[in-house]
Amino acid sequence: MSTEVDFKYPKNEKLKSRKTIDLLFTEGKSVSKFPLRLVYTPIEDCEGKIKFGVSVSKKHFKHAVDRNYFKRVLRECYRLNKHLILDNLDQKYAIMFFYQTKERLTYSEINEKTILLFEKWITTLKEGNLKLNY
Structure with a gap:
């Protein structure tokens, strides 16, 4: 089997x-790395390890074109970096990804924040598991 x-x-x-x-x-519980927020909860009934969704506020971006652009960027950042979380998950999760600012960050800035957010979430999950074991 290849890696x-x-x-x-x-x-x-x-x-x-x-x-x-x-x-x-x-x-759901949440983890943030401005301007991104990840809300997650464990689930049982899903095929894969994860169920993923994105959301961009109508309050920050009035035009659907702008919201759709940032949703595409968030999905792409997830797609390219999901290995960071999939390699470290021990159970199935539903997660929702939010873009929470009026600032129009570039793709590379959002990608960097996504990586930091995923790393922070994994750390949070591992700390939570350590507390449960004691």
Whole structure:
């Protein structure tokens, strides 16, 4: 078996279930690295290790064109960096990715922040597991 990194974003990784999204907003925990925020919650019923969704506020970007642009950028950053989180997950998660500023950051700035955010989330999960073991 090869150790190739899978850069796909298949349909079974997309967060579409209204019930799961509601669960994220009611019971989810979050991690932030300005201007990005990641809300996550453990789930049982999913095919892969992760269900992923993105959101850009209408408050910050009035035009759908702008919101769609940043959603595409966020999905691309996830797709290219998801190996950072998939290699470190011990259970299945639903995660939602938010872009929370009016600033129009470049793709490379958002990508850097995504990497930092994913690393921070993994650290948070590992610290949480350590606390559970004691």
